[in-house]
Amino acid sequence: MTAILFIVFLILLVLGFPIAFSLGISAFIYILFSDLPLMVIPQKMYAGIDVFVLLSIPGFILAGNLMNASGITNRIIKFCNALLGHIRGGLGLANVGASLLFGGISGTAIADTASIGSVMIPAMKKEGYDMAFSCAVTASSSTIGPIIPPSLPMIIAATLTGLSVGKLFMAGIVPGILLCVGFMLVTYIISVKRQYPKSKRASLRQIGKSFFQAFWAIMMTLLILFGIIGGVFTPTEASIVAVVYAMGIGLWVYRELSFKAIPAIILMSAKTTASLMVLVGFANLFAWIMTVEELPQLIADSLLNLTENKILILLLINLLLLFVGAFMETIAALLILFPVLLGVAVHVGVDPIQFAIIMVFNLVIGLTTPPVGVCLFVASSIGNISLEKIAKAGLPFLLVSLFILILVTYIPGISLWLPGLFYD
C-alpha cells in the first residue's frame, strides 16, 4: 500500500508535476484506496501551515527582495572586488565572497545564483574568464547561502522538530565560512593555473568607501542573529524587523527604493511564500500518511538493523541524502526525510542540531549537480551555456563541498562550537 504512495509520487515528479502537487496527488490517490477520509487533505494542509515559526519565511523573503531592489547586490560585489580584486582570479574570488555576504540577507541559494550571477557572470566573461568556470563558481558558491543564516531550510528543519531556530542559525556559520574558504582556494588555484586576470589593488580609501556601502547589508545579518540569540526577539519577529530595516535602508540610506515599488515587491514575496507553503502543507499530509503506515519506524529499523555503528550510519545517511538531493528540491526532501532520519541519528548519538546541518548541507549540494540542480539551471540560463559544461567545470567545487561535508559530519565541534558558546 505505501509502495503506491512512493511510486505514484516519483512518477509524477519525473513527469514534470510541480513537487507540491506530486506530493498532494500521490497522497490523494492513496487516500482514495484506503479507508481514510478525504477530509484529512485540508486538515493536514492547515496543520502544516498554521505554525508561528513559519511566519518568518515571508519576512526573510521580503527582506531579501527589498534589499535586492535597493541595489545591495552591486554594493556587496563592489566591496568584495575592492577587497579581493588585486589577487589573481580576483573577480572569481569576489564572486565567492559576495555569496557569503549575500547569504546573510537571503535564505535560498537560487536567489543568490540569480542576483549575483546576473552581475558577475557577464563581468567575468568580459575579463576573459571561461564561461563554464564563471557559471560554476556562481552556482557552487550560492550554496553557501542556505547554510549561512538566515536560512529557509534551517527554519523548516526547526519547525518540523521543534529545534531552536537560533541554535540552527548559529550552527551554520562556521560550516558556511569553511565552504567559502574552500571555494576561494579552488578558485585561486584554477585562476593561477589559467592565468586569469587580476585588477589593480584598491586603495584603502576605496575599500573603506565600498565597505561603508556594503556595511548596511552586513548589519542586517548581525541584527537578525544577535536579536535572536540575545532573546530580544523570536525568529518571526526578527524577520519582520529585517523587513522594516531593509525598507528603511532602501528608502532613506541607499535611496534606490521608492514607496511605489514596494507593493509589487510584497506581492512577489507573498506569491513565493504561498507556493512554498502549499509544498509544506502537502508534505505534511504526505508525511502524516507515512506515519500512519509506520514507515518512519520501518526505515529507522532497517537502517539500524544494517549497523549501529555511528560512523557507518552517518555515511549511509549521507549517501542517501546526496542521492535524494540530486533529484529533489531541498525543502521538499527536508520535509519528508528530516523527521525520519533525525530519529536514527539521535539513536546513534548524533546531536540533533549537528544533524540538521548535515542534512541541509547534503541537500544543497544537490542544487549544483545534475539531473535536478536548480542553481545550475539558473546559471546556465544566465550564461547561455549547457548544463553539462557547467557541471563539469564545477567538479572541483563539488569535491570541496564533499570534503567539508565529511568534516561537518564527523567533527561535531564545527557545527556545535558556536551555538554552545552562546547558548549554554
Place this chain on the structure above:
Amino acid sequence: MKTHFPYLDKILSFLVVTSFLLMIAVVILQILARYALPWSPNWTEEMARFCFIYMVALGAGLAIQDRGYVSVNTLLDQLVPKARKRLEIIILILVIMLMFTMFVVSIPLVKIVSLQTSAAMQLNMSVMYASMTCMGLFVSIYSIFQLLERVKTN
C-alpha cells in the same frame, strides 16, 4: 499573459498585500508591546497567523499564474511540442482534481470546527479553516484558466 478575470487578479493581489502588511504591523506591535508599551496584547500571535494563512491561501492561486511552483522539467523539455502540450494538460487536470476535492471536502471540515474557538481571540475556528476552502477554490480557478489557455494555443 492575458488573464481571464482581471478583477479577480486585482482583488486577490490587494487582499494578499493587505494581509502581508497587516501581519507585519501585528508583529511590530507585538515587539513594541513587549519593550515599550505598558500592556501586551495576547492576541498578536494568533492574529499574525491568521493573516499569514490567508495570505498563503489567496496567493496560492496567483502563484499558479506565475508558474511559481517548482517542478522538474527535464523530461518535459525533451518532448516534442505536441506531446509536451498533452502532458501539460494532464498535469493541470490532475492538479484541478486535487484542489477541487480539497475545496469540496473542506466545507464539512469548516462546519465541524465551527464548534471550537481560538484561544486568544475567541475567533470561530471555522474562519481559520475556511482559508483551505479559499485555497482549493482559487488554485482550481487559476489552474482552469491555465488549462483553457493551453488547450487553445498550438
